[in-house]
Amino acid sequence: MDLKAQLKLAVEAAAAQLGAPDTDAAIQETPPSKAGDYGTPAAFLIAKALGGNPAQIAAQLAAAVQLPAGIQKVEAAGPFLNFFVNRGEFVRNVVENPAQIEARVGKVVIEHTSVNPNKELHVGHLRNVVLGDSMARIFRAAGHTVEVQNYIDDTGRQAAESIFAVNHYGLTWDGVQKYDRWLGEGYVRLNADPQKAALEPGIAEIMHKLEAGELREEVEKVVHAHLHTCFRLGARYDLLNWESDVVGSGFLTEAMNILKNSPYTSRPTEGKYVGAFVMDVSEFMPGLEEPNVVLIRTDGTAMYAAKDIGYQFWKFGLFEGMKFKPFITDPEGHTVWTSAPDGQPDVERRFGHAQEVINVIDSRQDHPQTVVRSSLGVAGEQEKKERSIHLSYAFVTLEGQTISGRKGIAVSADDAMDEAEKRALKLLAEINEALAVTPEAPEIARRIGIGAIRFAMLKAEPTRQIDFRWDQALALNGDTAPYLQYAAVRSSSILRKGQEAGYAIDGTGADWDALLDVDLTLAKIVAKLPEVVAQSVRVHSPHVVAAYALDLATSLNAWYNARDKAGKPLTNVLQSPEGVREARYALVARLRRAFEETLDLIGIEVPSAM
RNA sequence: GCACUCGUAGCUCAGGUGGAUAGAGCGUUGGCCUCCGAAGCCAAAGGCCACAGGUUCGAGUCCUGUCGAGUGCACCA
Structure with missing residues (x-):
């Protein structure tokens, strides 16, 4: 136990002697101009509980407190109680002992990066990667088992537009330029094209192919380019989860089956949500104008939030079903795994099954992320809800401008x-x-x-x-x-x-x-x-x-x-x-x-x- | 309109669960290499901690309101 913890116990024991057994004694460093090394304002609390003068109580505490080893003396300075360490002993103790980080247990899944696979990373993404990677390092040091996941949105509109642009404009990669930069150029060109509206059927066709997994190799090329950039930044990953695999593994159905049993979900037979499957989150998100969140539309198709919920449930191990295989090795030679239709079932329960989930996502997703978190409460998983963390960060602007990959306003x-x-x-x-x-x-x-x-x-x-x-x-x-x-x-x-x-x-x-x-x-x-x-x-x-x-x-x-x-x-x-x-x-x-x-x-x- | 985040020195930011005289960096001014590395150190100047109430022995920190900035509010992804 470290010195401050020992001091806290010693002060609390002395407080109990004075008749205040429930004192929570904060131990803090003394201000530079004050005498002593560590101090506590505990006398204020005792004075409040028992009545009396804080300065007098501090003096009584000073007389009653049993000094732990390494503390030379104690002094009351008005209402504060100050401790003086034994200089030589303290330094020797620090030098001879490694940092004793209180060991925490449990598996933590940290998702970060999750950049759309259709263009290169810009400086705004750097913040996400660096925050997530640092959290992973810190949680590991604190004793947790950490699994870093990177979500690949391979069925989204953005990936489709980039691939469509390549076909439409007949672009060819020269093999020299970084692949993700080249691909992003097509994306920017398409979005600046006045004819874009007329090209929607072609884009939709690509989206269907993506959902069917037919263009996986195309997307993998971008993912490799992204990982190259992230590795260079020092970030490391354990698992890539592809949206097409999340959808293909039936997580949506699994999650909706769990939610169906909740008193907070329903299929309204009247009103504006008639025929849809909705979730009432007002219990978990007070102050909303509209307490209902649509998960499944009237036509039976799923809202994006429903996919997110399914994925989050999976991270917590509420069900399984994805298959995995090795993807690449990182610069240290560790294997980065990927979900894959032709992978192996996770019989060892190696992936997911987290006690805590941290999603590193920018603050524009605050609301949807709170809905995802609340869905755990709706499912009756109160503790998992509490340990569902959105590490929300403000997005980065570029010389005061909003970064936009689509408009090409970005620094790579x-x-x-x-x-x-x-x-x-x-x-x-x-x-x-x-x-x-x-x-x-x-x-x-x-x-x-x-x-x-x-x-x-x-x-x-x-x-x-x-x-x-x-x-x-x-x-x-x-x-x-x-x-x-x-x-x-x-x-x-x-x-x-x-x-x-x-x-x-x-x-x-x-x-x-x-x-x-x-x-x-x-x-x-x-x-x-x-x-x-x-x-x-x-x-x-x-x-x-x-x-x-x-x-x-x-x-x-x-x-x-x-x-x-x-x-x-x-x-x-x-x-x-x-x-x-x-x-x-x-x-x-x-x-x-x-x-x-x-x-x-x-x-x-x-x-x-x- | 509603919700969330933020407002601390000229600028960029720290300030555990409320505790002793609010701290750094950049910039400004002035010092420090006969001394283990000057990408460093020391010093000065610069603050009604947005504003107004409240709780408390004690508020930059907690509560309410006002003002200002940012973001989000689809049977979109």
């Missing part, structure tokens, strides 16, 4: 990554000329460029609207990935110097008690990783991890540059007295590990040098 994801790497290489040449001409330079620039894009896409809260501007998304200083990477590289560099000089970096010979407060500050930041991961999981957003990574980097840089009152460097490890030197090397080594773990959570790779 591939172009953005190319440009990012180009800028990184250019800056490297300016800053570190010698390094820029080595064979590692392109790899270094790649890590910096891709990292910069990833970080720009997830440092803000998902609900925050972001406007893609080159200078902002690809910035290389300030609150950016290169800042984090630089700090990580710097920590490696400090260690390398120590090892070259023959000093131990594993804590051998360390004199922990000789460390200073600046060293303690660094250790306290490192110790926060587990609670940051827990919070990220709780709020379903990686931005708290991004903020923490910045915290780590800022702390290292501030520590590295710390001066005493005379302006002399305070923390030069190489020149620290024996004992302090070994303790600091061990602390830096621990910090570097924290960097690796933290940056890995958001998919940012550390370059060998910068």
Whole structure:
């Protein structure tokens, strides 16, 4: 158990002694200007429950509380209770123990990307991919079994239009241009064609072929191109689910059969919905003008929402029936599976069967996603409804304009990554000329460029609207990935110097008690990783991890540059007295590990040098 | 019209379940390489946390209303 949890228990035990057994004692860091390391305002709560003066109660708490190991003393500061850690013991404890992330259990299915297979990805899609991939990494680190799914809408109008355009205009792929870009050009051309309305019968014909699965190979070519882009961004997948397979597996019927038994569904015999199959969601979505959602039309055909519901039910394991086979291997050699009519049944229940489902979809889908979630409630699956999460993010605009693949108003994801790497290489040449001409330079620039894009896409809260501007998304200083990477590289560099000089970096010979407060500050930041991961999981957003990574980097840089009152460097490890030197090397080594773990959570790779 | 999201420094954003004097980055101004990497650090300036009420010992955080911005509201996909 970590120190803060121990403090909480100790304070609550003391509160019980004073006669307030139900106190929920929050343990927080003391403000920088206040004495102590951790504090609690618990005396306010006790004063409220028992009556009395908070300051007096704080003093009584201070006298009653049993200090856990590692805490040196406790002091009442007015109504607050402040704890002082034992500096040396705290740092040693942090250094010698790996991050203890509270292990969570259960399988989580995360769906992200799900780009229509008819054009290349644009910068707006990057946000989706980066959010979803980071969540997958974070949930894995928290102990969950994670399955990343990518939905391929191969029966939609968009895919049909692109394929139709190729046929109609007689376009041929030269085999050189990226396939998805080439295909998207036909799509844009078709939508700018004044004759388009007259071409509807041809488009409809393609749609029928798609539904019958006759054009699967055409769609697979786009999917391969998409995965190429996503792999380059660092995203990884376990399973591709094709809409034609979802439909072909009878999920719709299965789901409707489940919903039929619900008191909230009906086939009205009068009114405007007569003959349709409708679901009343007002119980789960208060405030609606129209509580009924049509699932099956009067003519017997299904609404799109019904397909979505069937798919969501499947993710939770309410039924099965899809078949699967390997599709490709990712850059690490792991197999990415796909649903397929000629695949094998999932006898091992390997796919789906989630305890929690996270769908990464932009906020324009808020309403339909809430309907999908509510349908679980309608089906009587209250707990599954609660664990059906829509990770909703505001869509990205481009220089203030709405991105539109159809109108061709977009910057492609591939172009953005190319440009990012180009800028990184250019800056490297300016800053570190010698390094820029080595064979590692392109790899270094790649890590910096891709990292910069990833970080720009997830440092803000998902609900925050972001406007893609080159200078902002690809910035290389300030609150950016290169800042984090630089700090990580710097920590490696400090260690390398120590090892070259023959000093131990594993804590051998360390004199922990000789460390200073600046060293303690660094250790306290490192110790926060587990609670940051827990919070990220709780709020379903990686931005708290991004903020923490910045915290780590800022702390290292501030520590590295710390001066005493005379302006002399305070923390030069190489020149620290024996004992302090070994303790600091061990602390830096621990910090570097924290960097690796933290940056890995958001998919940012550390370059060998910068 | 109804619903959802948002409104914090000139700009872009952080601010666990309400707690101590609201923090970063960019930009501006001024400092710091005889010192393990200056893509760095330190300092200054910049705030009625949109506005008005309310709950509370305590509100940027919770509630109500107003204003402003964005998004969504089909027997479409």
